[in-house]
Amino acid sequence: MSGQPSAYGRLMEAGTGDPFDRHVFACAVAIGLGEAPTPLTAALGLSIDDLVAVFAAYFPRAVPMLADLPPDDATTDAPEEPDLRALLLDHRSEGAPAETALAAIVARRSCRSNHLWQDMGLFDRKELNRLLHRHFRPLAAQNINDMKWKKFFYRKLCEQDGLLVCRSPNCDVCADKAHCFGPETGDRLTWG
Numbered sequence: 001m002s003g004q005p006s007a008y009g010r011l012m013e014a015g016t017g018d019p020f021d022r023h024v025f026a027c028a029v030a031i032g033l034g035e036a037p038t039p040l041t042a043a044l045g046l047s048i049d050d051l052v053a054v055f056a057a058y059f060p061r062a063v064p065m066l067a068d069l070p071p072d073d074a075t076t077d078a079p080e081e082p083d084l085r086a087l088l089l090d091h092r093s094e095g096a097p098a099e100t101a102l103a104a105i106v107a108r109r110s111c112r113s114n115h116l117w118q119d120m121g122l123f124d125r126k127e128l129n130r131l132l133h134r135h136f137r138p139l140a141a142q143n144i145n146d147m148k149w150k151k152f153f154y155r156k157l158c159e160q161d162g163l164l165v166c167r168s169p170n171c172d173v174c175a176d177k178a179h180c181f182g183p184e185t186g187d188r189l190t191w192g
């Protein structure tokens with residue numbers, strides 16, 4: 001143990017604002033920093049201005065760490081990412097600026113390969129449930145059977161576009177049910 005605080009620890013120490021939201025953003029930033037040399041903006045799907053606004057609201061004393069970010073890159077990680085971001089934006093609980101930023105982060109991190117709670121850098125799935133029910137309540141409330149969150153998002157996109165890719169119209173008799181439901185267990189991803 002070096003005694004050096006983690007990026008998460010430094011952010012929380014320098015933080016302000018709602019404790020849970022601050023924790024969520026600190027987790028996302030910490031795991032994004034761990035993906036260097038990928039810029040933090042690209043890891044989180046945020047523009048520089050959006051990222052500075054998040055830091056100003058939650059980690060004002062850490063804003064200087066954003067000084068060397070490269071220019072914004074508008075590319076997305078997956079073709080469906082803009083649709084997923086729009087779905088989340090359409091279902092914000094309050095329409096607060098934090099929810100706009102979280103919609104972009106959740107959409108970008110949904111393109112990663114692990115469970116969403118892991119790729120958000122969170123401690124466990126319960127935190128993701130809390131985040132989604134707090135900030136995207138009208139959408140999260142529709143996940144009545146506790147489907148895996150990424151599967152649920154894609155199911156909603158399919159329904160929205162009238163483009164059902166499921167092998168069955170009914171989850172209860174679907175051969176893929178085990179892929180779409182389940183506890184989403186695993187270890188927390190380590191931060192950089």
Ligand code: SF4
Pocket residue numbers: 151155165166167168169170171172174175176177178179180
């Ligand atoms: S269980 Fe089958 S029907 Fe239900 S969302 Fe998954 S693939 Fe679609």
